[in-house]
Amino acid sequence: MHNDHPETAVNGEPRASSLPPSISSHTFHDTGHPAPPPLPPARKEKHAFVFTGSGSEYFRIWIVNLCLTIATLGIYSAWAKVRRLQYFDRNTQLAGATFNFHGDPKAILKGRIVALVLLAAYHYAFGFSKIFGIVVISFLLLALPWMMRSALRFRLRNTSYRALRFNFGGSLGGAYATYLPILVLFLLPGVAAAVAPMQARWIGGASLLYLAWPVMHGFIKRYQHANLQFGASSATYTASVFRFIGPYFLAFLLAVLSTIVAGIFIAIAMGGIGIFGRLKSHGLAGADIWLAASFMLSIVITAYVFYLATGPYLQVRIYNLVWSHTRFPQVEITSELRAWPYIRLQAVNLLLTLLTLGLYRPFAVVRIYRYRLDHMSVVTEGDFEQLASGEQQLEVGASGDGAVDFLGFDLSW
Structure with a gap:
């Protein structure tokens, strides 16, 4: 006689299941098929940065940039910066692929002209009148946060890796919340001295605000690193x-x-x-x-x-703190710079730069850049090439791209 319930004997006693222990009856879905076994954890891979350039190569670029910048009264400095960034990015390798920089020198030149005009206006504003000085300061407070955000977007959107562009997704409101207090911190003592030159207590009180600089520096790094993007992935920042x-x-x-x-x-x-x-x-x-x-x-x-005793030590501590708390999905970044070796390196670089009247400067820049890369690495959950190939470029509307091309510029030198 056929038994409709194979797990039950004819006499009503339960019968041992014929299924192996690894596939028990509770692993069946409603469809009657066993659930797939859990996937094994992704294997972590560590990838080191590699710099393939040299001080002698960069010296040739640096000396040409210097001569042309002097000959053109500073105009060529924008093109010099593009050549410098392209040299370092194209000689920086990660997992067998290199970075690249695609910035337009004319946008950099535009930013430097604007920066010089604003600097001159700030320097001479109160020489005309106090009202004109206050107007200039108010304009700087309104314009500079937007300009700083624009500079970050310009730098990242023109940097690529494996044919994918980086991006900066920070909001304009976040830029004002981050940079406006810092601008007030640095501009207020000068304004107090210009408006009330004999009121030492106002100047001293404004100068005490510099004690808040470490926390403000933390807000800057949080705004910058929490809004990094690569392809369609966004970074997280936990410091x-x-x-x-x-x-x-x-x-x-x-x-x-x-x-x-x-x-x-x-x-x-x-x-x-x-x-x-x-x-x-x-x-x-x-x-x-x-x-x-x-x-x-x-x-x-x-x-x-x-x-x-101050500069190099602080650079190492901040650099490690910021990058070791920045990560992308399935990608961790570690920075393990050591303070005393870095201080010794900077000491030798500074001494040789002074003894050679500045000619050792390009060699010093390459040594510092290589030291930083040698102590940084990227840990991925799975194969790096598969992760990168799975990324898609973050789509930006045509109006957004046009705004960056028309208004985007770089303020840094």
Whole structure:
């Protein structure tokens, strides 16, 4: 007799299922087919950045750019920047593919002309009248956030990787919320000095706002990195703005320590000046030269120690903090710069640049760029080429592209 229920014996007792343990009856859908097994986690792959350029190659580009910029009274500087960015992008490799820059030099030139006009207007505004100065400051507060956002869009939209463009999706409201407080921070002390030159308390009170700069710097980086786009993917940024306080505080402590060290050098130099002064009173030839050399050397050492103890250290901490908290879907970015090796590198670069009267500058730029790339990597969940090929370029309407071409420009130098 045929049994309509194969899992039940004829006498009513349950019978062991003939299915293997890995496919039990509860894994069946309503269709009667077993559910597919869960997919294994994607294998993570680490990809390092590689820079294929050299200091000697960049030196040839740099010296030509410098000569043509001087010969054209600065006009060629826009074309020089495009050549520089193209050289570094085209020599930067990631997972076997290179970056590229497609910016129009005329847009960069337009931005620099606007920046020079605004700088001149700000510098001479209060020389005409206080009312004219306030009008100029008000215009700067309204225009500069929009211009900063436009510059970010220009830079990213003209950068590509694997034939896909980067983009910046930050809103105009976000630009004003980010940059307007910073503009007030930097413009208010000068305005207070111009409007009420004898009111020291107003100037001092406005200057105290600089203590808020670390948090404001955090807001800048959050606005920039949280709105990065590549193809149709948008970045996420997880670093708190208050995490910028720690690096700035440690940099301040290093600045105090460097000031003490520099003070020791100055004291030694002043002691030498006293000795040379007594020797000069006895008719020693060349004492004036030694006096001037001792004083200048103390000043150089002071500035040198102060810069190395603050600038490079802060750059490393901020760079690691920002990039290690920026990621795209299935793509993590890590930055592991080390402070003391970077400080030593910057110290050698600065010294060689001074000794060669600036000719070592292109070699120093290449060394810094390569050091940063050597300590950065990208970790992907799965094959990088498949992830990149699955991306689609974010479509932007024709009116949006036209606005960027007509109004977009770059303010940086």
